[in-house]
Amino acid sequence: MSARPEVVDLFCGVGALSHGLKLAGCRILAGYDTDERCKHAFETNNGGEFVKRDVGKMSAYEIMGRYSGDAPSVLAGCAPCQPFSTYKQRYAEDPQWGLVRKFAELAAEVQPDFVTMENVPSLLRYKDGSVFRMFKDILNEAGYPLRVTVAKCELFGVPQKRRRLVVVAARGRKIGPLIPAENVGRTVREAIGHLPPIEAGAKHANDPLHTSSSLSDLNMRRMKAAKPGGTWRDWPEDLRADCHRRASGKTYPGVYARMMWDEPAPTMTTQCFGFGNGRFGHPEQDRAISLREAALLQSFPEGYEFVPTNEKPSMKEVGRWIGNAVPVELGRAIGNTILVGL
Incomplete structure (x- = not known):
């Protein structure tokens, strides 16, 4: 298989996660998002195709057809994080948390070589942790042990104090820790x-x-x-x-x-x-x-x-x-x- 992994990015927005994966050496195949205005940024900077699509209504077959089968496959995504924020939880429930489950279900059906999700750390505690446990159980049952990190972004070359939940999982492969950047603590x-x-x-x-x-x-x-x-x-x-x-x-x-x-x-x-x-x-x-x-x-x-x-x-x-x-x-x-x- 080619050493250059192929990426499909769900909830892709303007393509920031895809761009980071591209800079690491991945090939970006496609990004899906409901905001059609993100099309220019995603395609211009990443080279993959932008598709206006509600991920909650997608089938696994739409994603499977993107991969060539000749390279490692990566399914990436960041479900909308607003419902998991501390501020949001004070006021109302938000049905968008179901998109985390949808992402896990799509990954379990598609069976890519790698799965990665980025979100806010409070997802670990949302609804007493039940949403993340559900996400983890779906992937575990599909053969994906998870490596879970609450990343301090300033350790990875980001000139910003930001904490993000990062999940990386793989079938039949051992996943190591995130590798800190050489330019730690940029100002x-x-x-x-x-x-x-x-x-x-x-x-x-x-x-x-x-x-x-x-x-x-x-x-x-x-x-x-x-x-x-x-x-x-x-x-x-x-x-x-x-x-x-x-x-x-x-x-x-x-x-x-x-x-x-x-x-x-x-x-x-x-x-x-x-x-x-x-x-x-x-x-x-x-x-x-x-x-x-x-x-x-x-x-x-x-x-x-x-x-x-x-x-x-x-x-x-x-x-x-x-x-x-x-x-x-x-x-x-x-x-x-x-x-x-x-």
């Missing part, structure tokens, strides 16, 4: 310090993705008062938001804050382009981080295309894609682990 400065300065609400002429959100007069005053690594508690009293004056708001110091140059970034979210949504202020310039900076902090390569060159990127849409993405370098580490298992 915000290393990731984005070389980018040219821009102002709030502006974009760079040579890179439409290097664009930042505008700031109101009040938020600009707050930004100027913010210190790298500090909180809104550093501000003069007249700049503090009403919610921070209440007892319930005093437990959220990590909003309206700047990053620190010589530390990894905080976790990128779907709102990472907004100063008021977290510690997403630039360490030095008076603005929130740009979309390009957010992408680099998620370890996307600098040339990664999210939209066609003649299209203006939407802050909300591209920000959501970036925040939801698997850090590319974590994907590469998963790919390296698979290659070692060949």
